[in-house]
Amino acid sequence: MVEGTVPFSSYFRKRDAVLLLQKSSLFPLRNSLSLFLFFDLELISSGSFCLLIWRVAQACVIMGCLLRLISRRAHFMVDKKKLEEKFLAHNFTDFKWIDPRKIVTGFWVRMKCMFGCNEYGQTATCPPNVPSLSECEQFFKEYKEAIIFHFEKKVDKPEDRFAWTRKLSLKLLKLEREVFVSGYEKAFLLLMDSCNICEECPGTKENCKEPKMARPTPEAMCVDVYSTVRQTGYPIHVLSDYEQKMNRYAFLLIE
Numbered sequence: 559m560v561e562g563t564v565p566f567s568s569y570f571r572k573r574d575a576v577l578l579l580q581k582s583s584l585f586p587l588r589n590s591l592s593l594f595l596f597f598d599l600e601l602i603s604s605g606s607f608c609l610l611i612w613r614v615a616q617a618c619v620i621m622g623c624l625l626r627l628i629s630r631r632a633h634f635m636v637d638k639k640k641l642e643e644k645f646l647a648h649n650f651t652d653f654k655w656i657d658p659r660k661i662v663t664g665f666w667v668r669m670k671c672m673f674g675c676n677e678y679g680q681t682a683t684c685p686p687n688v689p690s691l692s693e694c695e696q697f698f699k700e701y702k703e704a705i706i707f708h709f710e711k712k713v714d715k716p717e718d719r720f721a722w723t724r725k726l727s728l729k730l731l732k733l734e735r736e737v738f739v740s741g742y743e744k745a746f747l748l749l750m751d752s753c754n755i756c757e758e759c760p761g762t763k764e765n766c767k768e769p770k771m772a773r774p775t776p777e778a779m780c781v782d783v784y785s786t787v788r789q790t791g792y793p794i795h796v797l798s799d800y801e802q803k804m805n806r807y808a809f810l811l812i813e
Contacts, residue, residue, distance in 0.1 A: 636703045636813050641737065645705070648733050652708040654790045658701035658811055662785040665691050667777055682766040683753040683774040694780045698811075701744065705810045708792055709750060712803045719804065723751035730808055731755075731771050737812060748776045748809040776809050783807055 638655065645653055671678050671685045678685055689697065709726060713719050727749050734747040752775055753759070756767050766772050776783050787794050787807055794805045 636742070638703075640740070641705075641812070644733065644736055644740075645707075648729055650707055650729075650733070653705050654708075654792070656704050656706055656786075656790060658698045658704040660786075660789060661698045661704075661809075662782040662789075663691065663695050663698070663780040664782045665780065667780045667782055671777060677752050680761050681753050681759045682761065682763045682769075683749075683772050684778050687763050688774055688778045691780045697779070701811045701813065703811075703813045705812065706787060706790060706792070707750070707808045707810065708787075709806045709808070710803050711806065712800070714800060716800070719751065720754050723749075723806070724754045726808075727751065727753075727755065727773075730810070731773070734810060737810070742812050744811065744813055746811045747773050748779060748781070748811070749773050750806040750808040751775065752778075776807065781809070 642653075645651075668685060668691060675684075679687075681687075688694075707730070711719065711722055713722070730747055730749065734745050737745040753772050755771055760766065763769070763772075776786075784794050787805075792805065792807070794807075797804065
């Protein structure tokens with residue numbers, strides 16, 4: 559080896575260090591330093607300096623990955639304060655946050671729809687025009703933040719609730735739209751009552767008059783509303799007569 563030159567293997571160690579350093583977006587002098595390493599190899603000792611550059615480059619790459627991960631997570635973090643301001647602006651004051659992955663589902667809920675509910679097959683958002691139990695479970699697993707809205711009402715007859723729930727459903731749909739345009743593209747509402755946006759429903763999704771507004775209920779998505787809301791401390795029980803107040807719940811899945 560000619561005196562004053564750097565060993566061939568040492569050159570490749572330095573070259574690898576430079577290549578790794580160039581991948582780092584955090585090292586402000588990476589371009590000038592890489593040129594220095596390549597064109598002035600004779601001026602650099604073959605030992606500790608190369609190892610130092612290698613360690614620095616590794617650290618920069620790791621830091622870059624961490625910062626990108628933190629930035630991405632910050633981008634997807636739900637701004638609960640701003641969202642709650644939207645809820646209050648619509649006069650929705652009774653709500654609680656919930657982890658959608660803790661939403662309880664069960665096939666018994668679907669059975670209740672199929673046998674016993676006179677709206678089965680009568681609306682575009684009720685069974686059988688909805689996903690299967692396994693598909694519903696998968697749907698909830700794709701979310702990390704959701705809201706439960708609580709509403710109370712006492713009516714004289716069962717059918718008296720429809721005008722009340724329709725008015726609230728339209729307000730909730732408007733809220734869902736506001737949340738969506740605020741940057742939460744996954745926003746999806748589950749109505750507290752079977753879809754009654756239209757006075758007469760054709761009964762199929764293909765013939766739905768308001769496909770952009772039609773939404774299912776939690777029950778239509780196999781949600782065990784009783785077990786789910788009890789986790790949050792909300793009251794819910796089977797009514798024995800219409801002298802008792804109804805406790806109705808709508809779900810807004812956000813992110």
